[in-house]
Amino acid sequence: MNLVLFGPPGAGKGTQSSLLIERKGFNHISTGDLLREAIKAQSDLGMAAKKIMDQGQLVPDDVVIGLVKEKLASKPEASFIFDGFPRTEAQAKALDALLEDLGRPLNKAIFLEVDHKKLTDRLTGRRVCQKCGATFHIHASPPQKEGVCDVCGGELIQRPDDKEEVISKRLEAYMNSTAPLKDFYASQGKLKTVEGEGEVEEVFSRLSQEVAST
Ligand code: AP5
Numbered sequence: 001m002n003l004v005l006f007g008p009p010g011a012g013k014g015t016q017s018s019l020l021i022e023r024k025g026f027n028h029i030s031t032g033d034l035l036r037e038a039i040k041a042q043s044d045l046g047m048a049a050k051k052i053m054d055q056g057q058l059v060p061d062d063v064v065i066g067l068v069k070e071k072l073a074s075k076p077e078a079s080f081i082f083d084g085f086p087r088t089e090a091q092a093k094a095l096d097a098l099l100e101d102l103g104r105p106l107n108k109a110i111f112l113e114v115d116h117k118k119l120t121d122r123l124t125g126r127r128v129c130q131k132c133g134a135t136f137h138i139h140a141s142p143p144q145k146e147g148v149c150d151v152c153g154g155e156l157i158q159r160p161d162d163k164e165e166v167i168s169k170r171l172e173a174y175m176n177s178t179a180p181l182k183d184f185y186a187s188q189g190k191l192k193t194v195e196g197e198g199e200v201e202e203v204f205s206r207l208s209q210e211v212a213s214t
Helices: 013-024 031-040 044-054 061-074 089-102 116-124 164-178 181-187 200-212
Strands: 002-006 027-030 080-083 108-113 126-129 135-137 191-195
Touching: 002 013, 013 027, 013 080, 013 135, 013 200, 027 031, 027 061, 031 044, 031 061, 031 080, 044 061, 061 089, 089 181, 108 181, 108 200, 116 126, 116 164, 181 191, 191 200
Parallel strands: 002 080, 002 108, 027 080, 108 191
Antiparallel strands: 126 135
16 A cells, blocks of 8 residues: 655654554655755765755755655565655656556545644754654653653754744745645545644544545
8 A cells, every 4th residue: 555645844744654654564755854864974965955955945856756766666565655755746746657667556645734823833843863763842742851862862953944934935835836736636536634633643543544444
């Protein structure tokens, strides 16, 4: 089964993907994570992407499509959740073509719906572990010890693109390029919407029901 999980920045895509991986055995492709890995490795691609990401803009389609293609080729038989990809219609069409080549078409595109007024709070309060990538929130899901990851003891940091001035740019990019994908997937009969507000476990329960009915 292949699922796209999409929605605005801070909707909870990463949080819910982690639970689907842990409890339902999905594999995960997050283009945001792949780009951050490239930045950490200080590759040319990573350095070019960093400039764009720090401004809240989208990385060019051909770059992210290339990353997804590589990752899919490494596990062609697996069930995937696509998190943060696709973000443009060109990416959505490329994903359809890649999955068609594998003979494993996309089953559903699940839109995680959250009121935009809540997104800035979620993003400015997010802290991520530099070492293992675990995600926390200073109010909603704080670590036991401030600044320290509960999972591996690594240092918790704020993502450079989680500053308020960059968040507004990310939301603008989302409205212009990614929100229109709702129409794209609706026209394929694959769009499902899940309410993304409430406790993390409540959202997961709604999401699991949608996944189970696939
Ligand atoms: P990416 O890393 O994909 O960021 P994003 O889509 O903006 O999504 P986020 O990771 O910010 O949010 P999320 O929905 O995963 O929320 P999370 O679960 O962490 O992309 C970053 C950048 O990379 C882009 O801006 C772009 O430049 C580039 N990029 C990536 N993919 C690209 C592509 N395909 N094309 C072009 N460019 C691309 O939750 C957020 C916070 O809320 C956390 O603190 C969490 O603990 C908390 N939270 C989660 N759920 C709840 C809840 N139910 N209640 C309360 N708090 C909650």
